[in-house]
Amino acid sequence: MITSGTTGDRAFPEVNINADLVITGGGLSGVCGAITAARQGLKVVLVQDRPVLGGNASSEVRLWILGATSHMGNNNRWAREGGLVNEILVENTFRNPESNPIIFDMVLLDKVTQEPNITLLLNTAVYAVEKKDEATIGALKAFCSQNQTTYTLTAPLFCDASGDGVVGFLAGAAFRMGAESSDEFGEKFAPSAEYGELLGHSLYFYSKDTGRPVKYIPPAFALKDITTIPRFKSFNAGDFGCKLWWIEYGGRLDTVHDTEKIKWELWKIVYGVWDYIKNSGNFPEAETLTLEWVGMIPGKRESRRFEGDYMMVQQDIIEQRTHADAVAFGGWSVDLHPADGVFSEKPGCNQWHSKGIYQIPYRSLYSRNIRNLFLGGRIISASHVAFASTRVMATAAYATQAAAMAAVICKEQGVLPAAVFHQGLVPVLQKRLQQTGQHIPGLALQDTEDLVQTAAIKASSEMVFTGFPGGAFPQPLQLSVAQLLPLPQGRISPMVFHADAAEDTTLEVELRISSRKGSHTPDITLEKQTIAVHPGRNCIQLSFNTTLEQTGYAFIIFHKNPLVQLHRTAKRLTGVLSVFNTVNKAVSNYGKQTPPEDIGMETFEFWCPQRRPEGYNIDLKYETGIQLFSAENIRNGTDRPVSAPNAWVADWSDAAPQLGLRWDAPVTIGHIDLFFDADYDHPMESVLMTHPETVMPFCVRNYRIKDAEGKVLAEVTDNYQTHNRVQLVEPVTTSGLVVEMEHPSAEVPAAVFAIRCYR
Template identity: 65%
Template sequence: MMIKEQFSEKRDPRTEHLEAELVVVGGGLAGVCAAITAARTGVRVILVQDRPLLGGNASSEIRLWILGATSHMGNNNRWAREGGMVDEILVENMWRNPEGNPVIFDTILLEKVSQEANIHLLLNTVVYDLEKQAPDVISRVTAFCSQNSIRYILSAPFFCDASGDGIVAFQAGAAFRMGAEIASEFGEKFAPSQDYGELLGHSLYFYSKDTGVPVTFVPPAYALENITDIPRYRRLNAREQGCQLWWIEYGGRLDTVHDTEKIKWELWKVIYGVWDHIKNSGQFPEAETLTLEWVGMIPGKRESRRFEGDYILTQQDVVEQRTHADAVAFGGWSIDLHPADGVFSEKPACNQWHSKGIYQIPYRCLYSRNLRNLFLAGRIISVSHVAFGSSRVMATGAYAGQAAAMAAVLCLREKLEPRQLLEPPHMQHLQTALLKIGQFIPGLALHDDKDLVLQATLQASSEYVLQALPADGSYISLADASGQMLPLPAGPVPGITVYALATEDTWLDVELRTTSTVSHHTPDVTLQTLRLPLTKGVQPVPLVFHTTLARAGYVFICFGKNNLVSLQTSSLRMTGVLSVFNKTNPAVSNFGKQEPPDNIGMDAFEFWCPERRPGGKNLALQLSQGIAAFGVENIRNGINRPVLQPNAWLADPADPAPSLTITWEQPQAIREVALAFDTDWDHPMESVLMGHPERTMPFCVKAFTLQDEAGNILYQTTDNHQTLRHITLASPVSTRQLTLRITHMQGAVPPGLFGVRCYA
């Protein structure tokens, strides 16, 4: 159809008015998780993204791996991967994309959003204006799509700003901060000096490819000519690519919002100069056949604006793991600050200091203190610059975004304003709603009065009792100190026998350790030490501890470094039992022991971390008294990951037909069943670049059947790999009994799960 129009003085773009219950601005990981979390409750959501792909820094446009509290398994935060929607995404990416292909990760995010009927997704659409119905109430935002030339006017009772720079919060006039607070404002001893700088810069990455034949590289005219302008050039090599080059950073001395294009050009100069040096300096002969396959077009931002809520999270909250009545999420990345001069700085590329454990994030950080209908998600939440050094990473930002979205849902349902959710009954409602979708909140357990399992009798075909970790004929050298984490009840520590191989007569140094508080897994309290003589050869070594534990929890059997000694290992793996090692992980500033200066407010402690599979076998041992920590009652204790105890029901590995039966005195009308499986909360599941040898976690149930009392199959699957399974039956089933039969695991491990909930 031909269109012909005469001259007019001015034309407006085509305009569409869209209404929803929640508008989420920003399609990075925080915005995606927030939008899906709200949409799955039935809330109508508009998700606005200014770029062609979802994921923000995690997308193939930038290619940063998703990390959070697990910190590459390089800290003491055991079983600390974030739950809920971000967990679902990471687990699915492991299943489909263990190679870490960023393009495949794009498809997973797009699929997750597109499958939600309650989400209206607008890509390539930039929010640039807004209107208010009152000084503290946003009524609508205006956006423009560069691809279809449509102006959108988006109206909703609530908005969530997950845009990274806070475009909605900024234009709405919300109080914000940019740069670092001085140390005296919050008493933060790690507050940076002016010399160090107050902002973190942007980064761009590149990928290379081996063609198998020599490749010539002619740099563009704008490439940095003098590589020595970059003090860090000495760390260059031809092997690193992608976000391994996180240290190619610039912009911390500039306006990281309005100078982004200027920063991008400087980073392009650096990258092409770096590649010119790798290809043409003669110092990297291994690069002869490499070609430059991809260079980022959009810089990955670390820091810009932070908006003020009713609480500002500080260094002390992170380091001391302070508790908050309104806790809705957690963080655990190190406090990770970078010099503002970035790649041009003579200072170390980062300044990372870890806390002993994960810390709570309060709900008061997730809404603007000035606006009555604006939630905050991602890196713009209410934190100080120092605390931001930890909370800024993507998995943490997404996790807080999930909490903000659920808060918006409750505000819609109950006709409340964000601040009103702080009232104890509403806060308990919010925390319960989050726990039900897999949002672990440190210190809280799910107790849902509507859960019919709480009134039932539980019976398992068997319950695993850990008597031994049987030796498999392999050994691990004590070239590094090694340890075994065991969940023990309160009372006397049982006798433990390990099996050592000594190349000559020597000593085995052993420490029995535990944690100073229940809020972390750092073995910072030594209960008893042993020094035991070894003779040359293989021998059993009895460990007798005259120690009584005041509380149940994990103990660490730590074996000191000795190059003359190896310990036998066990191939038996199970939920909630781990070996740990006092090694180093320079990627996260783990050098075996954290020894901060006295004046920066950080703790000194040792790192005892697991190894990734196929490494990280348990240490072989025999117990004088079995550990009965895997009983069936664990499935309704409301904690779906190991914390002080494994919190899982495990069947005996010899059980030929593992099953769990839930029985009620009277018939119940069951409509929904929720199952919580173990997808290894210790695994970081880095989303891109870093390949993984596994697609599934060995502790996860692969195949199961759910039956009623008559043996009718209500649900069955043979290909489960996800953490949570929400089973909704077509119509309620009246039964006095449900039986879950586990027919196959993903690995050779004791079968079991964390939780079962049933609803009418």
């Protein structure tokens, strides 16, 4: 029995937790940061003010996770983010191909709770900051509404990934809110006051077909006249979830302190929209639909942005400026929305893409005036225009992984965040990130600790691409298509393809490359040809007079002609794919980007893949063979296709593909890292969209590792992840290793991006 005592005796319990790093915000950014730091040995407290993890990606909001891949609607090939972002998206695709948001909640929770170094506090809101001095945070005060407990969270380092920057704000960190003028940074796309300075919130709904008529009576607060929304004709009975991203409001208000007011306005709109769909008589197909779910909290786009030692600007994104302290990348469009949201007469968004992915510098990931505060998620140091790209979840989480790894360096070196840059520790940070699968554009891993760097490498076979084996099938040229091929420096060899036609016609063929190394926008035309095609099957040889100055990807373009059927193949190959000049309205891709001259954006065409099972390769033959798939690639320090496949690929006919490593003297190995191909070109949207595969077709599923004497050290079956770490029970001393593997399928040969061995 519990007795009450006197009123003055009562207080909520207080719990003190000391850690190496406290991360505030349990969205995708906070989750990826927490796991990254915890796996490196830091004691991490992850504080989340909601009952689930994921933030805008959670079942509470239900926005899909996107980043540089942009729904495969831009020219950023093989651009899905690495590290924990990649691991989580691959895991979700494997467990949850239907993109159920409830299952995704579970995927995130499962990932976090598997880490013993993470203390997770759900339903716990930070409300105060205790400071050691003017520039140093000492502790956070937080309160959990469910257990009525107050927490004091003490650490030498803090990371604010809360979206609104609650820790940074309370700590006195320098921040901005609203747009900069075009004069401040020379950003030509800086918005006018008419357009507005803040992006608003969105709130979604889901509908369900019950199979029988369903009556709907709207609440009294529902918007009565949906025609007050300029785009009311865009509403239909079929769209739901984050396809309704444009139900947006609040950009003229304080997007922090007016959030509840904004939410109520969005509720009015949503319930009014559903009343319009159900009761206007304009949607007879909605008769059996019911409103299954409406968001309880809005998805936020923009509020505070904090100032670091470097503020990213429009030019960083569009020009892909290089930074010596690059630690991450982005690639979403510069995506601004009118501040009036759904009530604006203007289009719901204003997306302008760049020609490739861009670097994110470390100096943008810590506060310039609070010495022990890292910036995570969407609050990193960026102008309003640059923020329009860096704000999306996969990009924000990718940058937060870098901040978390920097916290590891700070702990190990006994320094504060800015010192990682100013004391020359960025190369250490970059190396640690790359070792865990973090791709940094323009930077290859230089890893002297990797024993593979001193090994002799021998493969059972190496792909020399002369063409795709097996049968081909014709498909009409309804769209212009290009085969994206990695070609070595030097003279381009003749190619052969087959085309069918019912009548005499011509086929326009082009050879193009990209003007920027490592990018995949075919904006330089090297040659054009017009080829006669006759009735029946045509075997056509393509000969180009071009000599390539450097190894890179070339686009063999076949322009649209429905009279021609081009032969395709069902075979797939790491680092090789077909792309199409097509339209993806979801990301403002209309085949060609033609911006106004005065906004600082570029004109170019979009050439994008089709989602499997479509997107077949063109059945091209390359007579002399492309020798860019050698075993040496597994130690070249780049673990995805960029200017070349960067992978070892076994020959199609190799019945037992394997890689062998041999050292002149025995070495001691404690763990082995392997990086396989889980298709970095697939966006793997986390909700709403379904996926035809649970495992990417390029990924090696089954392999075993043996030492020089043939003893099996590890055997893995049913793998589907990119990064496999094989931690040996006891270190092994041996003069060699052999990795035996199976081809993923008869259609796809085995491929490995990297093998690294450590003591």
